[in-house]
Amino acid sequence: MTTAHEAPETQHRRAHKSRAQLADGREIIFFDDAPRTRTVQDRREITRPEGGNEMRYDPLLREWVAIAAARQHRTHLPSSDQCPLCPTTEDRASEVPQAEYDVVVFENRFPSFRGDVPVPGDFLSTTTAAAESAGIRQHGSGRCEVVCFTDDHTSQLAQVSAERMRTVVDAWADRSEAMLAEPGVEQVYCFENRGEEIGVTLHHPHGQIYGYPFITPRTRTLLESAADYRERRGADLFADILAAEVSDGRRIVARTEHWTAFIPAWARWPVELHIYPHRAVERLPELTGAERDDFAALYLDLLQRGDQLFDGPLPYISGWQQAPASAEPGLMRLHLQLFSIRRAENKLKFLAGSESGMGVFINDIAPEDMARRLVDLGAGSADADAAGADSAEPSTDAEPPIDAEPPTDAEPHTEETR
Numbered sequence: 544m545t546t547a548h549e550a551p552e553t554q555h556r557r558a559h560k561s562r563a564q565l566a567d568g569r570e571i572i573f574f575d576d577a578p579r580t581r582t583v584q585d586r587r588e589i590t591r592p593e594g595g596n597e598m599r600y601d602p603l604l605r606e607w608v609a610i611a612a613a614r615q616h617r618t619h620l621p622s623s624d625q626c627p628l629c630p631t632t633e634d635r636a637s638e639v640p641q642a643e644y645d646v647v648v649f650e651n652r653f654p655s656f657r658g659d660v661p662v663p664g665d666f667l668s669t670t671t672a673a674a675e676s677a678g679i680r681q682h683g684s685g686r687c688e689v690v691c692f693t694d695d696h697t698s699q700l701a702q703v704s705a706e707r708m709r710t711v712v713d714a715w716a717d718r719s720e721a722m723l724a725e726p727g728v729e730q731v732y733c734f735e736n737r738g739e740e741i742g743v744t745l746h747h748p749h750g751q752i753y754g755y756p757f758i759t760p761r762t763r764t765l766l767e768s769a770a771d772y773r774e775r776r777g778a779d780l781f782a783d784i785l786a787a788e789v790s791d792g793r794r795i796v797a798r799t800e801h802w803t804a805f806i807p808a809w810a811r812w813p814v815e816l817h818i819y820p821h822r823a824v825e826r827l828p829e830l831t832g833a834e835r836d837d838f839a840a841l842y843l844d845l846l847q848r849g850d851q852l853f854d855g856p857l858p859y860i861s862g863w864q865q866a867p868a869s870a871e872p873g874l875m876r877l878h879l880q881l882f883s884i885r886r887a888e889n890k891l892k893f894l895a896g897s898e899s900g901m902g903v904f905i906n907d908i909a910p911e912d913m914a915r916r917l918v919d920l921g922a923g924s925a926d927a928d929a930a931g932a933d934s935a936e937p938s939t940d941a942e943p944p945i946d947a948e949p950p951t952d953a954e955p956h957t958e959e960t961r
């Protein structure tokens with residue numbers, strides 16, 4: 544199985560892509576910082592694990608649950624000489640049949656979703672109708688990929704060069720476009736789990752890309768909120784949130800030419816960064832080269848600040864919100880959400896009774912305080928100075944650009960009404 548170098552397909556992508564197949568038929572795609580030709584030969588004798596994947600519909604919450612029993616047997620925290628994401632050596636064949644690589648993407652051997660799994664719909668007679676109203680596509684059941692950010696097992700994404708970070712952005716954008724074009728994929732989510740506290744099973748610096756066969760509950764709610772806001776106010780909810788945060792200024796962590804990073808007023812996690820592009824784009828492939836370069840530098844800066852917050856690297860989950868395939872054009876704004884369960888040295892935020900049982904979050908840290916800490920960690924940098932100078936004064940606008948109060952049907956009970 545050999546592969547030739549492919550020329551960049553879009554004017555926005557700079558990374559150089561080449562494609563091959565692993566021994567069990569899974570696709571593997573290399574994204575190189577500079578042009579090169581790779582010859583790929585996977586010498587393993589492996590087959591894809593069969594069975595164990597199923598999707599079931601919860602008619603109470605009207606949400607899908609993936610049953611992926613094969614994942615129970617996947618590799619768990621192997622030693623570095625057994626890492627499946629490290630390059631292949633003379634002695635050991637890994638998932639990446641190359642002696643070195645820059646960024647590589649391949650189909651997950653133990654996927655949560657995969658394309659050849661039928662969607663069952665027979666538990667309740669209402670299931671199929673409810674699924675249709677939730678926007679599910681009936682054919683195929685998604686796809687899961689692994690993204691390795693570097694071939695250096697001991698590195699971290701926060702430590703890669705800006706050039707490599709740009710290659711990662713290009714890989715995310717490329718895969719988002721390709722996966723969204725597949726018939727069984729409704730929404731693409733590029734994300735990274737970092738840290739044993741988050742539950743990673745491999746230490747090697749890597750992320751994942753899920754092609755969900757349906758619109759996820761969080762995205763469905765975001766789209767409904769944006770549609771409702773546009774109907775009532777005739778405006779873009781995401782643009783108004785960004786404008787309100789910039790106007791207030793207390794939760795802005797960094798601003799660059801093309802991006803703003805802030806902690807939303809309603810942050811539910813101890814550390815929760817939202818990074819919005821200034822231009823209204825819905826998906827990663829739409830980002831220009833300048834926007835990608837700008838993001839790469841900003842993101843590395845923010846990851847490095849995060850690692851200085853507590854003693855040791857910050858455990859985090861970071862992922863991109865993008866418009867699903869069937870979303871109404873113009874409703875979604877692409878943005879990244881990064882959050883951590885660490886709230887202090889040696890203290891983690893657990894999703895306990897209220898959060899896990901009822902979905903009501905209790906944040907132990909005021910978003911304004913965490914934003915100030917992150918700004919101070921960037922002190923001296925142009926970004927931090929710019930953010931402060933831009934927006935030190937709270938807004939005195941007579942009319943706030945976004946709803947200051949939740950809708951009446953969502954009002955919390957006060958002492959008098961309880």
Ligand SMILES: [Zn+2]
Binds near residue numbers: 623627628629
């Ligand atoms: Zn490794």
